[in-house]
Amino acid sequence: MSRAIALAALAALLLTAGPARATSSADGEALAGGRQERAPARLAPAAGVAAPLPQLPDAPGPRSVTLSHGSTSRQVVHMSFDAGADRGYAEAILDTLQAEGVPASFGMTGQWAQANPDLVQRMVAEGHQLINHTWEHRSWTGLSDHRGHQTAAQIQDTLDRTDAFLVDLTGQSTKPFVRPPYGDYDNAALEATYADGYGYSVMWTVDSWGWRGIPATQIIERCLRLAEPGAIILMHVGVESRDGPALQSVINGLRDRGYGFVSLRDLFES
Numbered sequence: 001m002s003r004a005i006a007l008a009a010l011a012a013l014l015l016t017a018g019p020a021r022a023t024s025s026a027d028g029e030a031l032a033g034g035r036q037e038r039a040p041a042r043l044a045p046a047a048g049v050a051a052p053l054p055q056l057p058d059a060p061g062p063r064s065v066t067l068s069h070g071s072t073s074r075q076v077v078h079m080s081f082d083a084g085a086d087r088g089y090a091e092a093i094l095d096t097l098q099a100e101g102v103p104a105s106f107g108m109t110g111q112w113a114q115a116n117p118d119l120v121q122r123m124v125a126e127g128h129q130l131i132n133h134t135w136e137h138r139s140w141t142g143l144s145d146h147r148g149h150q151t152a153a154q155i156q157d158t159l160d161r162t163d164a165f166l167v168d169l170t171g172q173s174t175k176p177f178v179r180p181p182y183g184d185y186d187n188a189a190l191e192a193t194y195a196d197g198y199g200y201s202v203m204w205t206v207d208s209w210g211w212r213g214i215p216a217t218q219i220i221e222r223c224l225r226l227a228e229p230g231a232i233i234l235m236h237v238g239v240e241s242r243d244g245p246a247l248q249s250v251i252n253g254l255r256d257r258g259y260g261f262v263s264l265r266d267l268f269e270s
């Protein structure tokens with residue numbers, strides 16, 4: 001892809017990033033009435049950069065760019081998991097991803113990482129991407145947990161603490177990827193995260209709704225029905241969600257329908 005096209009795609013992305021919004025959504029932890037993020041975000045790799053990982057262009061600021069969709073030009077999806085509650089099905093999920101050769105991302109709270117360092121190390125060793133999900137999963141805006149808006153310094157502190165812990169544990173930084181707790185964000189929060197080195201706030205296209213307690217059969221049906229080229233499919237590792245038991249069938253069903261699975265960075269390659 002040429003530099004001009006890459007920049008045009010980025011410009012389109014920034015236009016879709018839009019004005020301040022506070023989304024309350026299905027980011028797991030027992031929040032009713034969630035909804036899906038559907039802002040079409042397309043991002044092209046920078047031209048002429050030789051790197052082992054596909055290279056996202058630097059987010060231009062002043063706000064972290066919300067990503068809820070990858071490039072639609074290939075029939076691929078990305079599997080992303082949140083880990084903020086218990087150990088749940090994390091081990092079984094990693095087994096399935098490894099057996100199937102599916103690269104995933106994990107939105108990780110510092111508290112979860114501290115409680116499950118073996119699993120975090122395994123995620124990195126097996127090539128998965130860690131996403132900073134804050135230390136304690138407190139809402140940046142207060143929308144979902146009614147604890148008030150966090151200051152920029154508070155948001156940055158919780159991200160710094162988590163990233164420092166993960167770098168120490170695995171050698172891998174979460175930057176430039178962050179996932180807002182509950183999916184709550186607004187311009188002030190996105191400016192605070194951008195200033196802290198998180199150019200991209202990773203949302204999702206398809207929420208499995210496992211966190212709502214629906215059975216695995218419904219999770220499978222829902223993911224297969226809503227999948228589309230470039231989708232980010234969000235699941236949770238916690239035992240409250242039947243996402244772990246559903247995963248194998250979701251992978252099989254998507255492959256039957258012609259989908260491939262790519263890493264978070266690869267999702268934005270045309």
Ligand SMILES: [Zn+2]
Binds near residue numbers: 027028029133182
């Ligand atoms: Zn979460």
